Amino acid sequence: MQPTDTANPDYYHRVVDCQWACPAHTDVPEYIRLIAQGRFTDAYMVNRDSNVFPGILGRVCDRPCEPACRRGRIEQKPVAICRLKRVAADHRDDVSALLPAIPKVKNGKRIACIGAGCASLTVANDLMPLGYQVTIFEQYGAPGGLMRTNIPSFRLPHTVLDEEIAMITGMGVDLRLNAKIDSMRALLAQGFDAVFVGSGAPRGKELKLPGREAGAANIHIGISWLESVAFGHVESIGRRVLIIGVGNTAMDCCRTSLRLGAHSVKVMARKPRTFFKASPWELDDAEEENVEIVINRSPKSFVIENGRLAGMLFDRMEYDLDAAGRITAERITGEEFLPADDVILAIGQENAFPWVERDLGIQFDKWDVPVVDAATFQSSRRGVFFGGDAAFGPKNIIWAVEHGHQAAISIHQHCQGESLAARLPPGINLQSRKMGMHEWSYANDYTPVERRLMPHVSIKERFKKLNIEVELGFTAAQVEQEVQRCLNCDVQTAFSAKLCIECDACLDICPVDCLTITANGEEGELRARLKAPARNLAQPLYVSGALPQTGRVMVKDEDLCVHCGLCAERCPTAAWDMQKSTVHWPHAADGDATVRVPQPKIA
Numbered sequence: 001m002q003p004t005d006t007a008n009p010d011y012y013h014r015v016v017d018c019q020w021a022c023p024a025h026t027d028v029p030e031y032i033r034l035i036a037q038g039r040f041t042d043a044y045m046v047n048r049d050s051n052v053f054p055g056i057l058g059r060v061c062d063r064p065c066e067p068a069c070r071r072g073r074i075e076q077k078p079v080a081i082c083r084l085k086r087v088a089a090d091h092r093d094d095v096s097a098l099l100p101a102i103p104k105v106k107n108g109k110r111i112a113c114i115g116a117g118c119a120s121l122t123v124a125n126d127l128m129p130l131g132y133q134v135t136i137f138e139q140y141g142a143p144g145g146l147m148r149t150n151i152p153s154f155r156l157p158h159t160v161l162d163e164e165i166a167m168i169t170g171m172g173v174d175l176r177l178n179a180k181i182d183s184m185r186a187l188l189a190q191g192f193d194a195v196f197v198g199s200g201a202p203r204g205k206e207l208k209l210p211g212r213e214a215g216a217a218n219i220h221i222g223i224s225w226l227e228s229v230a231f232g233h234v235e236s237i238g239r240r241v242l243i244i245g246v247g248n249t250a251m252d253c254c255r256t257s258l259r260l261g262a263h264s265v266k267v268m269a270r271k272p273r274t275f276f277k278a279s280p281w282e283l284d285d286a287e288e289e290n291v292e293i294v295i296n297r298s299p300k301s302f303v304i305e306n307g308r309l310a311g312m313l314f315d316r317m318e319y320d321l322d323a324a325g326r327i328t329a330e331r332i333t334g335e336e337f338l339p340a341d342d343v344i345l346a347i348g349q350e351n352a353f354p355w356v357e358r359d360l361g362i363q364f365d366k367w368d369v370p371v372v373d374a375a376t377f378q379s380s381r382r383g384v385f386f387g388g389d390a391a392f393g394p395k396n397i398i399w400a401v402e403h404g405h406q407a408a409i410s411i412h413q414h415c416q417g418e419s420l421a422a423r424l425p426p427g428i429n430l431q432s433r434k435m436g437m438h439e440w441s442y443a444n445d446y447t448p449v450e451r452r453l454m455p456h457v458s459i460k461e462r463f464k465k466l467n468i469e470v471e472l473g474f475t476a477a478q479v480e481q482e483v484q485r486c487l488n489c490d491v492q493t494a495f496s497a498k499l500c501i502e503c504d505a506c507l508d509i510c511p512v513d514c515l516t517i518t519a520n521g522e523e524g525e526l527r528a529r530l531k532a533p534a535r536n537l538a539q540p541l542y543v544s545g546a547l548p549q550t551g552r553v554m555v556k557d558e559d560l561c562v563h564c565g566l567c568a569e570r571c572p573t574a575a576w577d578m579q580k581s582t583v584h585w586p587h588a589a590d591g592d593a594t595v596r597v598p599q600p601k602i603a
Contacts, residue, residue: 001523003545003553006494007601009428012581014540015558016489018081021068023402024050025426025585028065028081029490033442035087036483038476043088045098050585051085052122052168052401055160058086059471060151062248062279062396070489073559077451079485083471087479089160095167100129100589102171107131109415112192114181117145118397119388120198121168122404123411126588128171130412135192136173139180140231143169146200146389147397149227150249152256153467184356184384194383194411197370198404201389203352207244207345211302215309215343219302222249222346229256229466236261238341242312243267244299250346251282254291257344259466266338267293270317274325285470289459294338303337311339349394369393376420377407383414408588424586430579433491434568440578442491444565447484488563492581495554497544497603499575502552506567506576507531514560515567520546520553530555544603554603 004011014020018028027046034043047054061082069078109132113120116138124134142148143165147156169175181187187195204221206212212219218238222245228234241262243254246269254265267286269276272295276283287293297314304310314336320329351369356362363371363380370379372391379386387407388400410420433441455472456462462470474482507515513532520526520543527534527541534541534557542556568576 001520001526001541001543001553003602004540004542005600005602007428009426009583011540011542012428012430012490012492013426013583015492016581016583017068017070018065018079019490019583021064022050023064023399024052024405025402025583026050026065027490027582029486029488030580030582031088032079032081032084032483032486033488035084035479036443040088040091040476041093041095041098044092044095047085047088048095050401050405051398052125052404053118053164053397054085055089055164056147056156057397057401058082058084058089059160060147060156061085061398064398070487070562071485074487074562075450080451080454080482083454083474084479084482087474087476090473091476099167100171102128103131105131106133107415109133109193110135110191111194111196111411111415112137112187112190113196113198114187115139115145115197115199115390116143116165116175116177117198117200117388117400118147119390119400119404119407120145120196121165122401123196123198123387123408124171124173125168126405126408127411128168128173129589132412132415134173136169136175137179137181137187138175138177141177143175143177145198146202146223149230150223150252152226152229152252152259154255154259154462154470155252157467157469182355184360184362188360188384193415194385196407196411197384197386197390198388198400199353199390201349201351201394203350204345205348205350207299207347209299209301211304211309214304214307215302218309218340218342220342220344222253222344223349225344226252226256229260234260239263240311240339240341241265242338242340242343243346244343245269245346245348246283246293247277247346247348248279248282249349250344251278251286253344253346254286255289256466257342258289258291259463262342265291267291268297268299268312268314268338269293269295270298271327272296272319272321288456289462297336298332300335302343309340309343311337312343313337349389351390351393373420375406375423376410377403378410378414378420385410405585405587409586412588424590426586427584429582429584430492430494431582432494433565433578433580440491440565442488442578442580443484444488444491444563444578446487446562446564447481449481449485451485452478452482490581491563491565491578493556493561493563493565493567494577494579495542495544495556495603496575496577497547497554499573500544500547500549500554501573501575502547502549503572505570505572509566509570511564511566512560512562514557516555516557517547517552518555526555530557532557532560534559 031043361381387403536559539559544554
């Protein structure tokens with residue numbers, strides 16, 4: 001194998017699996033260490049640099065970081081990364097003095113953002129400090145987009161939403177509420193230097209079955225119904241409610257129904273539980289509140305009696321699955337009627353652009369979705385950009401934030417007359433954590449404690465009002481053990497081949513047998529003859545340059561390493577060191593877009 005190029009940011013970054021999995025590449029281990037030190041404000045700012053909304057995402061993020069957490073390779077449950085983000089937000093001091101300074105003299109460029117959701121707000125957050133004048137057009141009377149209209153206040157309090165949005169709009173954004181855009185042509189005629197469309201995926205999918213029109217008064221589209229609840233237009237619902245669909249929107253609908261007076265709520269799933277789109281914790285919370293989830297029921301018709309919805313008829317389904325859990329056959333085994341006073345359809349969302357004229361040079365594909373460059377977020381019309389759900393369909397808030405960061409880079413380069421494709425690569429910085437021969441500036445012992453459970457408001461209390469937040473959050477004392485579960489994967493085992501005397505001390509002391517000194521070879525063959533065979537092909541091996549004594553190589557299986565630092569403590573020549581890797585992902589403020597090619601670094 002060729003020696004590992006550690007100058008490539010992807011190498012050390014991929015060792016920090018949580019940061020690699022996060023779309024915005026938040027430095028997760030760093031903010032967890034800061035929380036462990038009681039430095040909540042610093043931890044909040046580390047978060048805010050990449051994800052913009054730590055208090056919001058600490059409550060409602062889809063947590064792509066947690067399945068990737070390396071703690072999950074040792075035991076079943078990952079570190080509570082998302083909930084620790086909330087800890088920093090809940091216990092921080094005032095951060096207004098730490099926010100970016102906004103220049104009084106503007107650069108003369110005007111940017112229009114359509115929709116005051118997370119993607120547009122991120123664009124404004126990144127461009128306002130560079131002197132741009134950003135105008136956000138929002139159709140409703142309050143900013144936040146789907147964060148406000150589709151996430152119930154018992155999960156995301158409006159106080160948290162308002163505070164973090166105000167950090168951005170308070171930069172001097174021209175926020176125009178109740179200002180729905182009905183014509184892209186008319187907007188372009190206003191002479192903006194660039195337009196960003198962050199209007200989300202605002203249209204819920206329909207279910208066209210017999211009885212749909214006759215029962216329309218009691219059949220609701222999920223996202224529209226949640227929106228009506230958020231703005232106080234809907235304050236009650238029937239006693240018996242059926243929710244069609246098992247995504248996160250369905251979970252919000254069923255739990256909201258209980259708070260509006262429903263006594264029996266059933267979530268109807270067409271397939272088995274392994275195919276559900278809802279996050280496991282969302283399912284758990286719903287079932288804790290006595291929501292019944294019924295699997296293998298395919299909607300057949302709405303049943304109307306005396307001109308009113310009486311319930312729904314379902315086909316009972318049965319499936320054959322292969323060894324990988326995929327459906328190989330399905331069949332109907334019977335019918336079932338379930339009574340209902342109201343039905344809520346939560347089977348997905350779609351983009352809707354009736355306000356974008358089709359003769360403006362903005363190309364749409366066969367699904368009537370704009371054709372958008374996945375790297376620059378520019379549409380087929382120069383100067384018009386899309387991001388968030390409006391660009392590639394429904395995902396989640398953290399993806400929309402990263403879209404906003406990347407679109408802001410493109411908008412900045414577009415306005416400065418630079419190539420949108422010439423983007424700065426990510427950079428990496430390594431700093432030793434060594435304080436003495438056996439001292440490190442991080443806690444490197446392994447903590448066997450189990451993941452701490454999030455405290456909740458009692459079942460009895462949570463239904464008294466719609467806006468009682470169910471999750472209480474961790475106190476500073478409660479979080480003390482959870483932060484120690486982090487393996488500090490960003491503190492890397494950095495190796496210098498020229499210092500190695502091949503004494504095998506590091507191999508002897510390694511508690512997980514992740515190190516091997518051996519002759520080089522082809523990857524497949526080399527993986528098989530390591531001290532512990534490296535079976536996870538998705539995790540690259542570390543391979544050093546030739547060692548000076550014998551020409552063999554040091555091989556490290558990153559899949560096994562727990563970053564305990566014992567190799568560096570034991571090494572008599574300091575060939576091993578524990579170094580913090582800080583990966584910098586460029587934002588618009590990083591300026592010059594000239595691509596710099598990093599020089600390889602081989603140990």
